[in-house]
Amino acid sequence: MDNTVLLGVWLAVGLTLFMYSFLYKDNVFFRFGEHVYLGISIGYIIVRVIFNNFINDLYKPLVEDRDYILIIPALMGLALYTRFFTRIAWVSRVIFAFIVGFGAGLGIPRTIAGGIFKQLEGVLMPLAAIKDGFFFNADGNFTLVNINSLIIIVGITSVLVYFFFSVEHKGVVKSVSRVGIYFVMIAFGASFGYTVMGRMSLLIGRCYDLIEFSSPKYYYASIVLLIMLILVFIIYEVVIKKGEVLKTNE
Amino acid sequence: MNKMMPWFRILFLGLISLLGFNNDIFAQNTLVSPQDFTAFDTPNDAGGSVSLTWRVVPENNKPEVPYLILAATAPDGPWFEQTTLVNLKSDYPQYFGLSASNKLWSYCEITDFKQSLTDDNPKPITATTYFKLAVTDGSKTLGFSSVVSAMHQGNWFDASKINILIFVVIFSFVIMFFISLARKNPDLFIRRIPGLDAIEEAIGRATEMGKPILYLNGLDGMGSLSTIAATSILGKVARKVANYDSQIKVPCRDPIVMSVCQEVVREAYLEAGRPDAYNQDNIFFITDDQFAYAAAVDGLMVRHKPAANLYMGYYYAESLLLAETGAAIGAIQIAGTDSITQLPFFITTCDYTLMGEELYAASAYLSREPLQTGSLKGQDFTKGLIILILILGSLASTAGITFLVNLFKTF
Missing domain, CATH: 2.60.40.10 (Immunoglobulins)
Structure with a gap:
């Protein structure tokens, strides 16, 4: 086997076990893994920003395509650094105001379109098929299609009542909002179960890799590193920590 | 004669197929040239x-x-x-x-x-x-x-979104009306939000224990409404922290959010009359990688052991990693997010959770400023309007009238 592949496998197993060691407690291995992860991610961001944003989005269009309009956003970006100079720090605040205003301006119509209009469009459905009878379709067979519309209307109305802040939740409002919170919790329960299943599949995938890397082909990487990790923890807990306690007592 | 038979058969079949082909042509000749192109x-x-x-x-x-x-x-x-x-x-x-x-x-x-x-x-x-x-x-x-x-050209105005514009205009007028109402009567009623009452308790606990408060703004940038709401709440929390002479730590995932948070916290300390207590280094950037950020914040929690963790803003899959670690160190935890998929995780691991709209209401509830109280009242009025549209629209739709449904179509 190629030595680089082997090195990659041992590194992957080692770092996986280091991160999982957090389940025991915060320790030097987890800290090592955490800082390696952070360092790599920041290094990657810097490279990504230089090549994707600075070179591809600014330098090339400005110098090669002579797209001079880009000078404006470039200056605005540079103005953010004025916050390091007390006398002209106010300039950065203008740019931040622009960023927040731009975010709100972009977000509000999108939220109204997606969060209100699209939802209403889907909900404004017939409550009952008057022509065919309430629970019966055109063939005279029993159907629950219409009751779904009713459940949706009751659910949305009661949930909206729960999120009313101008009215004290007393009497009828309390009862309706209670129904609303039941709807919310049922939805959350379903979402929780669904996501947990997804996380379990991620864990199974990682365990599958660890099992595969414990084979002779990879020189028992998972088993060797796991035993080493456990031994280090035992030595630390039994020998070093005990020694420290004894020293303190003396 | 027998030798002639195969040739006769071929000729006969050929004639038949030709007739069939001609019939096909006739059928196709019923097509007409394109009109009004x-x-x-x-x-x-x-x-x-x-x-x-x-x-x-x-x-x-x-x-x-x-x-x-x-x-x-x-x-x-x-x-x-x-x-x-x-x-x-x-x-x-x-x-x-x-x-x-x-x-x-x-x-x-x-x-x-x-x-x-x-x-x-x-x-x-x-x-x-x-x-x-x-x-x-x-x-x-x-x-x-x-x-x-x-020839094509770009259009300045997208007429297909005019219904959204009308809604925004109406909504803006409603909000402006309620803001003016709130200015005249600052004591407009807002119902109790338990999670927000607990913030005061959490800050007090942190002060008594001499430990910091950890405040997260979520993972989105300043373009997200939940991040804007989270930074707004941060201002109110930071002011209380400054009054209590406690300490707040704000690890950020986005450099722009970090800069905005620094400004917000600095402003809060100034308002509280404690500009000397403000420490810019307590609001810091970690990384923009989702799980590296989660690992770093987890590490921060177990090492600094904050007395209170506040998770406001938008979160993704890292929510449980953060909240679980926070619960393990025994911190009082308050979350507020409109991320529907992550809310269940916060509900199970935090002491209080602000769900969706409550995150936006939080700022008004904490500050009681006419501007924010009026906005909240305006939102409530719009919610009432939506309930009315929902009921009327469903009834109209049942009767086969699609006018209201068409009003809310988006493209």
Whole structure:
């Protein structure tokens, strides 16, 4: 086997076990893994920003395509650094105001379109098929299609009542909002179960890799590193920590 | 005679097949030339495409009848085949509205100029382009339309989103009305939000224990409404922290959010009359990688052991990693997010959770400023309006009236 592949496998197993060691407690291995992860991610961001944003989005269009309009956003970006100079720090605040205003301006119509209009469009459905009878379709067979519309209307109305802040939740409002919170919790329960299943599949995938890397082909990487990790923890807990306690007592 | 028989059979079968073929031609000759073929700049777009429409005629409106679109840069050609259309598109309300007559028109959008039907490297349309339309039987062209031309251009106004504009205008007026009402009467009622009452308790606990408060703004940038709400709440929390002479730590995932948070916290300390207590280093950037950020914040929690963790803003899959670690170190935890998929995790691991709208209401509840209280009242009024529309719209829809449904169509 190629030595680089082997090195990659041992590194992957080692770092996986280091991160999982957090389940025991915060320790030097987890800290090592955490800082390696952070360092790599920041290094990657810097490279990504230089090549994707600075070179591809600014330098090339400005110098090669002579797209001079880009000078404006470039200056605005540079103005953010004025916050390091007390006398002209106010300039950065203008740019931040622009960023927040731009975010709100972009977000509000999108939220109204997606969060209100699209939802209403889907909900404004017939409550009952008057022509065919309430629970019966055109063939005279029993159907629950219409009751779904009713459940949706009751659910949305009661949930909206729960999120009313101008009215004290007393009497009828309390009862309706209670129904609303039941709807919310049922939805959350379903979402929780669904996501947990997804996380379990991620864990199974990682365990599958660890099992595969414990084979002779990879020189028992998972088993060797796991035993080493456990031994280090035992030595630390039994020998070093005990020694420290004894020293303190003396 | 016997030797002649195979030749006779071949001749006979040939005649039969020829007759059959002729019949097929006759059937296809019932097709008519395209009618009212028009080319124009595609409305409500940012430019880059030209639309072609022609009238749907029953004779041609069959799945086996393909249309062929030809394009040229001059009115007299040369003509290049662009596309063949079998399943004709029509009735595009985002371009042409919701009129029932739209169904009478076929529609095609052209964005590129091809040198042939199989051209894999088409060029964008850059000048006035000429089009003609043909009805074919798959191999032969049976009739051409007249030649039409068009050039695309970007539109400043997207008329298909006018309903959103009207809603925004109405909503803005409602909010402005309630803000003026709140200015006249600052004691407008807002119901108790338990999670927010607990913030005061959490800050007090942190002060007594001499431990910091950890405040997270979520993982989104300043373009997200939940991040804007989270930074607004941060200002109120930071002011209380400054009053209590406690310490707040704000690890950020986005450098711009970090800078905004520094400004917000600095402003809060100034308002509290404690500018000397403000420490810019307590609001810091970690990384923008999701799980590296989660690992670093987890590490921060177990090492600094904050007395209270506040998770406001938008979160993704890292929510449980953060909240679980916070619960393990025994911190009082308050979350506020409109991330529906992550809310269940916060509900199970935090002491209090602000769900969705409560995150936006939090700032008004904490500050009681007329501007924010008025906004909250305006939102409540709009919610009432939506409930009314929901009930009326469903009843109208049941009765077969689609007017209200069409009002809320988005494209």
